[in-house]
Amino acid sequence: MSLLEIRDLHASVNGNEILKGITLTVNAGEVHSLMGPNGSGKSTLAQVLARRETYEVTSGEVIFNGKDLLEMKPEEAASEGLFMAFQYPIEVPGISNPYFLRAALNAQRKYRGEDPLDAMEFLPLLKEKMKLLEMDERFQSRSVNEGFSGGEKKRNEIVQMAILEPKLAILDETDSGLDIDALKIVSRGVNAMRSADRAMILVTHYQRLLDYIVPDFVHVLAGGRIVKSGGPELAHELEREGYGWIEPALAGAR
Amino acid sequence: MSATAQITGLNTYLDAFSRRQQTTQDEPAWLRHLREDAFGHFCDLGFPTTHDEDWRFTSLSALVKENFVSASESPAAVSVQQIAAHRVSDSAARIVFVNGRFSTALSDAQTLPQGVRAGSLADIIASSPASLENHLARYANIRNASFTALNTALFEDGAYVEVERGTILKKPLHVLFVSTAESAAAMVHPRTLLLVGENAELSLVEDHISLGGGAVFTNSVTELVVGAGATVSHHVLERENRNSFHIATLRIQQSRTSTVRAHSVLTGGALVRNNVHPVLAGEGAECLINGLFIGGERQHLDNFMMVEHASPHCASHQYYNGLLGGHSHGVFHGRILVHKDAQKTDAKQTNRNLLLSDDAQIDTKPQLEIYADDVKCTHGATIGQIEENSLFYLRSRGLDEASARQMLLLAFAGECLDRIEDGPVREYMEQSVDAALLGASRYQGGQP
Ligand SMILES: Nc1ncnc2c1ncn2[C@@H]1O[C@H](COP(=O)(O)OP(=O)(O)OP(=O)(O)O)[C@@H](O)[C@H]1O
Ligand SMILES: [Mg+2]
Numbered sequence: 001m002s003l004l005e006i007r008d009l010h011a012s013v014n015g016n017e018i019l020k021g022i023t024l025t026v027n028a029g030e031v032h033s034l035m036g037p038n039g040s041g042k043s044t045l046a047q048v049l050a051r052r053e054t055y056e057v058t059s060g061e062v063i064f065n066g067k068d069l070l071e072m073k074p075e076e077a078a079s080e081g082l083f084m085a086f087q088y089p090i091e092v093p094g095i096s097n098p099y100f101l102r103a104a105l106n107a108q109r110k111y112r113g114e115d116p117l118d119a120m121e122f123l124p125l126l127k128e129k130m131k132l133l134e135m136d137e138r139f140q141s142r143s144v145n146e147g148f149s150g151g152e153k154k155r156n157e158i159v160q161m162a163i164l165e166p167k168l169a170i171l172d173e174t175d176s177g178l179d180i181d182a183l184k185i186v187s188r189g190v191n192a193m194r195s196a197d198r199a200m201i202l203v204t205h206y207q208r209l210l211d212y213i214v215p216d217f218v219h220v221l222a223g224g225r226i227v228k229s230g231g232p233e234l235a236h237e238l239e240r241e242g243y244g245w246i247e248p249a250l251a252g253a254r
Numbered sequence: 255m256s257a258t259a260q261i262t263g264l265n266t267y268l269d270a271f272s273r274r275q276q277t278t279q280d281e282p283a284w285l286r287h288l289r290e291d292a293f294g295h296f297c298d299l300g301f302p303t304t305h306d307e308d309w310r311f312t313s314l315s316a317l318v319k320e321n322f323v324s325a326s327e328s329p330a331a332v333s334v335q336q337i338a339a340h341r342v343s344d345s346a347a348r349i350v351f352v353n354g355r356f357s358t359a360l361s362d363a364q365t366l367p368q369g370v371r372a373g374s375l376a377d378i379i380a381s382s383p384a385s386l387e388n389h390l391a392r393y394a395n396i397r398n399a400s401f402t403a404l405n406t407a408l409f410e411d412g413a414y415v416e417v418e419r420g421t422i423l424k425k426p427l428h429v430l431f432v433s434t435a436e437s438a439a440a441m442v443h444p445r446t447l448l449l450v451g452e453n454a455e456l457s458l459v460e461d462h463i464s465l466g467g468g469a470v471f472t473n474s475v476t477e478l479v480v481g482a483g484a485t486v487s488h489h490v491l492e493r494e495n496r497n498s499f500h501i502a503t504l505r506i507q508q509s510r511t512s513t514v515r516a517h518s519v520l521t522g523g524a525l526v527r528n529n530v531h532p533v534l535a536g537e538g539a540e541c542l543i544n545g546l547f548i549g550g551e552r553q554h555l556d557n558f559m560m561v562e563h564a565s566p567h568c569a570s571h572q573y574y575n576g577l578l579g580g581h582s583h584g585v586f587h588g589r590i591l592v593h594k595d596a597q598k599t600d601a602k603q604t605n606r607n608l609l610l611s612d613d614a615q616i617d618t619k620p621q622l623e624i625y626a627d628d629v630k631c632t633h634g635a636t637i638g639q640i641e642e643n644s645l646f647y648l649r650s651r652g653l654d655e656a657s658a659r660q661m662l663l664l665a666f667a668g669e670c671l672d673r674i675e676d677g678p679v680r681e682y683m684e685q686s687v688d689a690a691l692l693g694a695s696r697y698q699g700g701q702p
Contacts, residue, residue, distance in 0.1 A: 050650050051650075052646050052650075053646075054642070054646075073649070073654075073655070074646060074649035074650045075649045075650075075652050075653055075654045075655070075658075077650075078649070078650055078651055078652040079652050083650075084650060086647065086650075089647075090643050090644055090647040092644055092647065092648070092662070092665065093665060094664075094665025094666065094668045094669060095661055095662075095664075095665045100648070100651075100661070101651075103653060103657070103661070104648070104651035104652045104653055105652070107651075107652040107653050107654065107657065108652040111652070143665075160651065164651065164652070
């Protein structure tokens with residue numbers, strides 16, 4: 001059984017159809033890269049999978065870990081092991097990083113029938129993951145993402161992922177806004193989490209990330225559909241040729 | 255409101271005043287005159303109406319038509335257990351008033367350090383020291399403020415605290431006002447006088463709770479007189495039942511280089527009017543006015559700030575946050591008055607509000623009156639809602655909707671709580687905010 005099974009997924013926002021029939025299978029242990037022009041629906045797909053209610057699913061089905069994902073609330077999807085790193089992480093003033101993360105982790109543990117971690121158990125874990133992402137300890141005392149630079153926010157998303165240990169991680173342009181060193185650090189963090197029972201979907205515009213995190217599959221999303229899939233070599237092809245070929249390809253599909 | 259309602263309303267108080275006069279025969283002449291004077295002003299003024307600019311957003315018709323009896327007339331048996339939860343840990347003393355009367359049995363003020371006196375105002379009146387005549391009703395306005403006039407005419411008791419010059423009281427004083435009314439509408443007019451000498455320090459909590467569910471009209475007046483170089487933290491906690499009327503006036507008089515931090519947390523009551531009126535009378539005085547009001551159901555919470563800069567080089571910073579759900583209605587009216595001589599005034603005002611339902615409402619109104627030319631005055635107000643993207647962010651990490659919402663509300667409330675000095679008082683205030691926010695059904699978004 002595959003970890004994620006998306007079948008002919010259609011989704012709209014305010015009556016505008018954005019996803020126009022996505023079909024995609026992701027197995028445990030695989031890394032998929034999702035590429036495609038601006039506005040093609042990559043973040044929409046990520047957010048639909050994370051169960052954002054703004055997006056209305058009009059047809060299709062999504063099975064995650066054997067369960068109907070589209071029946072789940074965001075917190076249920078998260079507790080079932082789905083994690084999405086935001087393209088634009090949200091600042092939450094007044095809520096400290098460790099407080100938030102421990103509450104989130106414990107909510108997930110509770111869902112799975114596990115005992116909560118107290119602060120004494122949690123802090124070393126947080127420390128370890130922050131160290132992995134080479135984040136300064138001073139971030140610990142700050143509010144969630146408040147006053148973080150763009151790159152710091154992205155790193156913080158990966159710290160969260162490392163703590164929550166999801167089955168499926170969807171990283172929405174985590175590489176955008178990272179400097180070269182940070183990109184290496186983040187890639188190292190992500191690679192450290194690759195495992196046979198975890199899958200990842202990397203949404204990116206750049207081959208550069210894929211030099212560090214080599215995907216098993218590359219998909220091109222355009223106009224709300226996956227118009228091409230291939231291996232890692234497809235990303236190189238896109239880097240060379242851009243997306244100029246898409247319009248004719250789409251026309252051909254119609 | 256109709257003229258007849260206004261008249262029946264006043265009759266209640268006429269009655270109460272003539273009874274009061276019989277029981278105050280032993281009071282010093284100056285005080286009896288003061289009371290007569292005050293009652294005269296009250297009769298002239300009547301209750302304010304929404305035609306009065308300062309009461310534009312707050313109708314008193316429900317209060318005016320009620321016939322209140324004096325709360326102290328109803329027998330009150332309050333046990334230690336009933337108020338056990340209402341205790342600031344490690345306080346210097348807890349002074350308890352039940353239905354407006356000092357309770358010796360429930361209070362513990364025996365261990366106060368040298369230079370500090372705290373207890374019942376009625377007791378002090380009996381011995382009538384000069385300090386009383388010099389200060390009582392010298393600051394709060396009985397001429398133009400009808401509730402202050404009414405309180406002055408009718409008050410029976412309240413807290414009296416005197417901290418001698420140079421005396422530093424590190425531990426907080428906890429003043430607890432308990433009302434027990436179950437069915438009959440009762441009124442109580444607590445009067446508190448706080449005298450803090452030069453370079454002295456005081457931290458005090460004024461805490462209002464109700465044990466019964468009856469409608470209580472609390473009309474409290476506190477005069478806080480702060481000597482040169484003194485530092486005072488004053489905390490108000492108002493969490494009476496949802497049938498109550500609560501009118502509170504805090505009048506602060508600040509001498510040179512004194513520092514006052516006035517914190518308020520309002521969560522209870524049907525109709526609340528919170529008047530805070532500091533006068534920065536001496537050069538270099540500083541004042542922080544920090545408040546949080548949390549409303550649900552049909553609560554009406556009105557905050558009326560009047561910050562008066564009467565001397566040069568003074569600073570006042572006001573921060574009020576409102577959290578309104580259900581059909582509640584909040585008001586923030588922030589007036590800053592800078593007198594002609596108050597050069598180099600630094601006055602700042604910020605009012606932030608979160609509306610948690612479509613039917614909740616806030617009226618926010620800054621009002622600057624500046625007669626000096628070299629001043630820095632700023633004000634700002636915001637009205638917002640819980641943001642869907644913040645909520646989604648928290649939920650996407652595993653928190654259920656109610657917890658995520660609660661966390662965002664606590665963060666918003668935390669902006670105010672964080673301005674309270676770290677320690678037992680802050681913890682105490684935080685607990686009541688947590689409890690208020692946990693009444694989650696009141697704060698559901700969308701339709702109540
Ligand atoms: N909440 C929304 N309201 C209205 N339109 C939306 C909303 N979310 C997405 N869209 C529209 O849907 C389309 C797809 O957006 P999406 O963010 O999924 O693109 P993307 O592929 O992630 O693009 P980028 O590479 O720029 O991040 C865009 O045209 C966008 O304007
Ligand atoms: Mg995107």
